[in-house]
Amino acid sequence: MKKNATPPAPSRALPEPGDDHYQLYKDVREAISSLPIYFRTETHISGVMATDLHTLNTVLGATLEEQVVRTLNLIRNSWDPDEKYALYSFVRQAQTFPDVLLRKTSTDGILLGIELKGWYLLAKEAEPSLRFQVTAAACAQRDLIVIVPWVLGNVISGSPILFEPFVESARYAADYRNYHWQFIRETKQDRGIDSPKIVGPYPSKADQILDKPHSDSGGNFGRLARTGMMDAYMEKLNKVQLCGIKAIYWRQFLKAFQESTTDTEARLALERLRQRVQHALIIPSPKAQSALVIIAELERLLDLGE
Template sequence: MSASFPSQANAIPSAPVRPALPKDARGALAKNVEDALQALPIHFKTNTNIEGIEAGDLFSLSGVLGGTIEIQTVETLNRLRPVWDPDDLWPDYGFERSSQAYPDVRLVTRSSGKEPIVLGIELKGWYLLSKEEEPSYRYVATKEASSPYDLICVVPWHLNNILSGVPKVLPPYIENARFAADMRTYYWTQLRGKTAEDRRIITPQGVSPYPSSKKQSSDTAAKDSGNFGRIARVPGLMKEYSKGMLETRILGIQARHWIRFFKAYSDAASMEEVEQKLRKLIEQNSGSNLSENSTLAAQKLFEIRDLLA
């Protein structure tokens, strides 16, 4: 069944409004879980250590380590129980991850007579130095697959020494799952596309929170489904957050400049071409984004160039 929305000939309706959390025990739990997620950069621990990676393989790190980062994020959340359950109201519950389910992290219990799932988090890692310069995450779950308490969380990360070391996580993006679904649908049906078919979304019926992995629970775009759900491109969701994250300095250089350097390296035919592209990049940015750190940036990037040669 297709979702029904006003035609483009009519005035565009107002954007969805983020709902307030219900004022009950689960609402308080959801707020506390959000606080725990915000604390991830301080408490995240990992035994993963990467050595010997080549610069040309750097962009593949997301596929190699993405699942590991998500597993270790869940482990960190369980260690932060004093933050999300300060009054010990949920002693039998713990976070579990299942990559095949939606949401892929659930706060569950095995105790009989208790609600088996009380909260869900759709959790995704974002390798900050990915070539796309934005999260590739596609959020396609239909709104009814989430409860009013559920969250989506995108955790950016990078290796602490760029080409080696341990993963370091940065402040995550956190949003109410239902609101994110509403904003995604609003963007697709009201703010883009030239025809009604471009804007049409097919919505599964009979979906309820925490569907089984066998239950169809995703909205589907009638056209261009590969780009449907790219919430990093949806105004009012991740766009400003993503822009800010790319300004994060790693070893004194903004993440976006590391990406451009490694693009130049991976796309170049020779080290001479790398040097030409690198000098052009530094010249283009030395008076703007690199500002007072342009000399340091040039020095660090050329040091890495020499290491790669």
């Protein structure tokens, strides 16, 4: 496909007040945004080497997603205050889109779906690795894509804590993904995309629902974080304070620490982080003191490994 005049970007076709379940849709979105307040988990992680922390999303991703669904059901008063939907609940489904359905158990009636993914905020890649390739026609108007960032409470140990989720219309995300792929990104490759011909919302496992690019040697099609739609959100999260230190600095440190080939390089990474913390200590902060404790623990682990 040749890059000619760029057409207008797609717009969001969101539910409107005339929708029978418009208030439910609004309340569910608000409930999702409040997840960091209500989320509780019995999962506790300790004894993980700093060099292995980047693997946590692989290990804990499915567990956290299950616990997020449980939390949504526990706070149903926030999205169903009048008990109008008492027979409905959020349920996970495996290996098909979307990951989560708000469904009536007795009849399998579905009101909306959520494509739900966790994102370990301190992973090596400074962006969610989610590849969303579902075609727009498979997304109902009320369907959402939700990315939930999380870290361990004490950075290198503790129970997972959540931060403000990224919430977007699934149909819009699919439309904009294709728009960016075909008209915005810089490439000399074929920009074409093949979409399945006959597909609708809430497909079965056997249905073909993925858009397929003509050329994608890098495997980047579907990476929403690389379309620009998440830029402002990710910039905001980079400034989140973890034990008094911005998330972006923790990520830079862990990446350098993980890629260190010698103890000397690892100690240099620790020293750079210590300097950032000590700079923060110009204004005394219990959180920054906590960061120094974490650094001391990492140094102790290094000493044990010698």
